[in-house]
Amino acid sequence: MFKILKKEELSDVVTLFEIDAKHIAKKAQAGNFFVLRIHEEGERIPLTIADFDRDRGTITTVFQKVGKTTYHMGILNEGDYISDLIGPLGIPSHIENFGKVVCVGGGVGIAPVYPITKGLKEAGNTIISIIGARTRNLLFWEEKMRKVSDELIITTDDGSYGRKAVVTVPLDELLNKDKDIKLVVAIGPAIMMKFVCKTTEKYNIKTIVSLNSIMVDATGMCGACRVEVGGETKFACVDGPEFDGHKVDFDLLMKRQIMYLDEEKIAMERYREKMGGVI
């Protein structure tokens, strides 16, 4: 059992948990994720370790409420327990001094891009960050991102805050004018990562993305998470989750992500009914 020490609502749909998990915190590195199961009947879902504190023995996760499990997590409070927490999983991010790097976080993807940005900054890189969301109240961690960036660009689709644009617009401009950029890291919805890669391909700038395929065990034992990278099948949980974005088959990823749409709807409706209007 793992105790929720802190809960913070970052927006209407995005919530932060700080969880007591001494052993995982001790081993966590930027780019790692973990799997949780909230209770006996629960599903195993993967979430990124958005931050960790080795001294206090805690890990932080930021999740968006999209379905039954994440909505249920939303009603948990400080002091409540999560039944299983398994990690750290996945291959950590490759951190070194590349020179100048652009870090792009879209929507809830801002959370997983943060520890990588922080790591790259600490390694001596010059960081330009772009964070974007559909609208203002879905944005979070602006200050946290600013602290680990040399420059921070904010976009919203509807222009309610920052620049009215999708993240690829300022990215394209940056790549066009600044030839020193060595690397782009992008985490967000698959469709965003796909278009980021289309943009960076034009300039031939290496792009790292983090793939959020559907997972079960997340230890390489089932293959639910298969993705195609450079024409080869890879298991995102153990071979990734980060890959060279220019080689990823995003269309396959997106198709596989919606495999259980019908079942997810059934689960959510049933849950709504059970909660009687609370959700």
Place this chain on the structure above:
Amino acid sequence: MEEKKEEKKEEKKKIRVKMREQDPLVRARNFNEVPYGYVPDEAVEEAHRCLQCKRPTCKDGCPVEVDIPGFIGLIKEGKFLEACYKVKEKNALPAVCGRVCPQEIQCETLCLVGKKGDPVAIGNLERFVADYEAEKGEIKIPEKPKPTGRKVVIVGSGPGGLTCAADLIQAGHQVTLFEALHKPGGVLIYGIPEFRLPKVIVEREVEYIKKLGVELVLGAVIGKLHTVDELLNDEGYDACFVCIGAGLPMFMGIPGENLNGVYSANEFLTRANLMKAYLFPEYDTPIKRGKRVAVFGGGNVAMDSARVALRLGAEKVYLIYRRSEAEMPARKAEVHHAHEEGIEFMLLTNPTRFIDDGKGNVCGVECIKMELGEPDESGRRRPIPIKGSEFQVEIDIGIPALGTRANPLLTKTMQDLKLNKRGYIIAEEATGMTSKPGVFAGGDIVTGSATVISAMGAGRKAARAINEYLKWKYWDVSNLAKAI
């Protein structure tokens, strides 16, 4: 008159007492266990078929040398609990083994009675005594041995890890068992389905091991959370037994394998068994319920996948296998059950590609007919494709069940551990000793996919060797001291 009676008795002796089972058509739609087990009278009757051989050949076929005539003799006398204890002297998990061991190629194939009819139903009797003990609730917890002050860590809670843990704790060592998943039992819990091995049985065995004092840590992926070196060097463990199974699923490498609706058997079974997706939406994990399902392979994993698909409501389940039925490695009883339940066998057939419905879902599979050629390395005749014999089968779920490989997640964090070409750990058969001092290994991660009983055998041998090693460490030091 007398003679005739004798003859009839002889005749009767040729046929074993059948275990009653759920009707095939009923059970094909539920997850309850298929056979009901013997009642005491049936067990006694079957036990009477045993000749109590002076030199029992059956025993040679048992990888852990259970005293087979010994326990069957006790059943004859109605001493069922004693019979169970007799089995448990050698086999810690009789309720599991009675259900899943391939007796027809082990003890039963060597049984003398089998020369003139059915061999004694050793597996059924083993199951009976174990269930009897559990039902009577008279499970003996042995007295706690004197602590040795030694600590052993075991990685993996499959049958091999559980057996090793039970033996070591009873030798007085402190034992910690790390398991990556959130439930212990390995394949017994995530792979073998409820209708073949009810999960309460596995849970019961695990409870027993916990009662003995084994510390069980779940959700601990060794290699990630801790490395073996950290456990041995920093956490004070004196020895480690690695028994992590061979859990990496193999795919066929044919086009369309990543379409939605194509599952590895491991994923399909893990969703159904470990995550209880067959109870969705009671349980949160979903699984696709196919109308027309094709399973590829001929082993236990393939049989289990096909029978799970059927129970999830499929109208048609095809079992597609490239050789003939005689070459199938699955337990014969399960092949028979699959037939009875209406699984359609497509033999000498191999898939060549999956077909896309245009939206990323599988809607069919193209297959090719095979014929058997010369024997290959395994001694089985090699299947060869027949040119131009391609045909298509309409399906909405496809399940490759072609076996598994070694998962490198842990072994790649152990640089000084020698692996073979295929990534399995090289370990001494009799002891499980590896190239890395203090590290023992056994079960599927050494042999490749094998059997529950062989993993248990490896766990037991390793426990014995670890015991010696821990003593030796001590004795070595004192010998050294004496020598000086």
